[in-house]
Structure formats: C-alpha cells, structure tokens
Amino acid sequence: xPVPVHTEKAPTTITAGATxxxxxxxxxxxxxxxxxxxxxxxxxxxxxxxxxxxxATALLLSIASFGFAALLVxxxxxxxxxxxxxxxx
Numbered sequence: 001x002p003v004p005v006h007t008e009k010a011p012t013t014i015t016a017g018a019t020x021x022x023x024x025x026x027x028x029x030x031x032x033x034x035x036x037x038x039x040x041x042x043x044x045x046x047x048x049x050x051x052x053x054x055x056a057t058a059l060l061l062s063i064a065s066f067g068f069a070a071l072l073v074x075x076x077x078x079x080x081x082x083x084x085x086x087x088x089x
Contacts, residue, residue: 025083032076039069 043065050058 025086026088028079032072036069036072039065
C-alpha cells in the first residue's frame with residue numbers, strides 16, 4: 001500500500017525585521033553615549049547655575065550628574081569588553 005506524500009510546503013516562520021534589527025552592542029554604545037552627553041550637559045548647566053547663584057543644591061546636582069556620567073563611562077567600557085565577540089550590526 002503506497003504512503004501518501006504531502007506536496008504542500010511546510011510553513012516557514014518569518015521574524016519581522018530580522019535583517020533590520022540592531023544588535024545589543026550597537027544599542028548599548030548609542031544609548032550609553034547619549035546618556036553620558038546628557039548627564040554631562042546637565043552637570044555643566046548646574047555648575048553654571050552654581051557659579052551665578054551660589055546655590056548648594058545646584059552644586060550637588062552638578063557633582064551628581066558628572067558622577068553618573070563617569071559611572072556610565074565605566075559601564076560602557078564593561079559592556080564593550082563583555083560583548084567583544086558581537087558585531088555592531
């Protein structure tokens with residue numbers, strides 16, 4: 001007795017935008033870079049407010065912003081070392 005042969009093609013799964021996706025490494029480089037720039041800009045702005053007014057809160061916010069920018073530089077270096085084998089694309 002012959003075995004029936006299926007002539008239909010098996011459905012393939014298509015992931016939307018699989019070729020247009022951004023790697024984790026590229027996302028981190030972009031996001032961390034923008035965050036460093038933002039925290040530095042806020043720190044510079046608060047430092048100029050402190051220079052004009054002498055408000056202690058402006059000085060503390062400036063120091064905190066520059067501190068977060070420095071931490072993000074360290075984090076960015078850690079992520080780049082960790083994801084060394086992954087391409088940017």
